[in-house]
Amino acid sequence: AMLADLRNCPKPPVQVPIETVYVDGNSSSHFNPLLDSLRIYGALVRFCMSSVGCFLVDNAVFTLVLYAVDRLGGWKRASAVLLAIVVARAISATANYVFNRKLVFASGAPRGRSFLRYWLLAFFVFAAGYLLTASLSRILDARGCLITVLKIAVETGLFFLSYNVQRRWVFRNDEERGKPRRDLP
Secondary structure (H helix, E strand, O other): OHHHHHOOOOOOOOOOOOOOOOHHHHOOOOOOHHHHHHHHHHHHHHHHHHHHHHHHHHHHHHHHHHHHHHHHOOOOHHHHHHHHHHHHHHHHHHHHHHHHHHHHOOOOOOHHHHHHHHHHHHHHHHHHHHHHHHHHHHHOOOOOHHHHHHHHHHHHHHHHHHHHHHHHHHOOOHHHOOOOOOOOO
16 A cells, blocks of 8 residues: 555655664574475465376276276267266366365365365356357467467466365365464464
């Protein structure tokens, strides 16, 4: 607010040097750049690892279901692919929910509420990813690899949005509101 008000001030700002004083070579500081950075970014790193792990689960289950359905025969390819996607996504998303709840956010939020919120978010991310990618590819008249680039850009933005929504809404414990966050030093 001070910097915003500064533009209305008739006089230009004046820079004043401030002497930094370290008592005993700053021995009282307990700052550790590596550990403190891990505390700050740890949840995001764990979120990335959870996402990559569940991506691998998703593709493994997709491949196994597709292989199993193909061995049964009689399935049209489009139906087999749809079944494999739905089963793989249901399993990987449920695993992602469990990992994020326990390992990423260490949430004490009620399971039923957070599970419902997670699936609402998952549906939103899926729909937004499709609509944004399809819309941008149409607006930009994108073809081939450019659509893939647009999809990656859209999903990167949705990844960070999803992280924040999960942190602030899906896994938020209402009893912990107002308390300091555990992922910050």
